Amino acid sequence: MFTGIIEALGRIESIESVGGDRRMVFRAPGYLRGVQLGDSIAVNGCCLTAASLSDDGFMADLSAETLNLTTAGRWEAGARVNLERALTPAKPLGGHMVSGHVDGIGELLERYEDARSTRMRLRVPDALARYVARKGSICIDGVSLTVNDVEDGPGKTVFGVNIIPHTLAHTTLGDLQPGQAVNLEVDLIARYLERLLQARSDGA
Structure with missing residues (x-):
């Protein structure tokens, strides 16, 4: 983890x-x-x-x-x-629980400056769209981020994140340009919740 x-x-x-x-x-x-x-x-x-x-x-x-x-x-x-x-008992959990098992590949569509931060908008594969929620967690190229907003459209879902200057300077997100592919890992809690609800539905 x-x-x-x-x-x-x-x-x-x-x-x-x-x-x-x-x-x-x-x-x-x-x-x-x-x-x-x-x-x-x-x-x-x-x-x-x-x-x-x-x-x-x-x-x-x-x-x-x-x-x-x-x-x-x-x-x-x-x-x-x-x-x-890997996470150890002595290590602060400053981000969110990440497994290191990539769920899919996304694509950066747009980046632009917003005051001192940088806004990024990314396309998520259809199979992962249901796990991406506003103010939920997502991991992009290993970086724990909060989803700012989600737009669902025909055949595609786009979400936005805000990258602060420290993250831009100390991760590869500062190098990322539109058109580039990124590794995505969705929130583990969302996956477990879906599985739990599915089990309840199957047993109903």
Whole structure:
């Protein structure tokens, strides 16, 4: 589990194709103190396993499913990535409960300045639209955010978020431009609530 509060910005050092999967090396000097082999690290919202460690980075294997169902299949060497180590009992839960299992890929449609903040509007896949609610939580490329508003339209749902200067400066959201794809993870509570209501309906 994670919180969606980004701890550091890393960089993809190398990408290697291995038997249909990919092996990636991520560089993050000074960030990996205390990380053990096999620990989970969220990279742009994708929960990855540290398969090997070095003084300033780690290597992870990415399966074909991860490459197909997240933006990881589009990552390139040299790109910056958001990093967060797994939640521990001593870690403050400053964002919301995040599993690191990406639900789908969204697209940034628009960004514009609003006072000192930046507003972003994103398209969400139809299958996830019912989980996105005004003032609910959503995770974009591993960043915990609050949904400002939701617009439902024929064949598409668009939602808006507000990005404060600190988040722009300390995550990859500052680099994001219209047309780019992002990893989305919807609120776990919304998923559990839907499952609970479905069970009650089936038992009625």
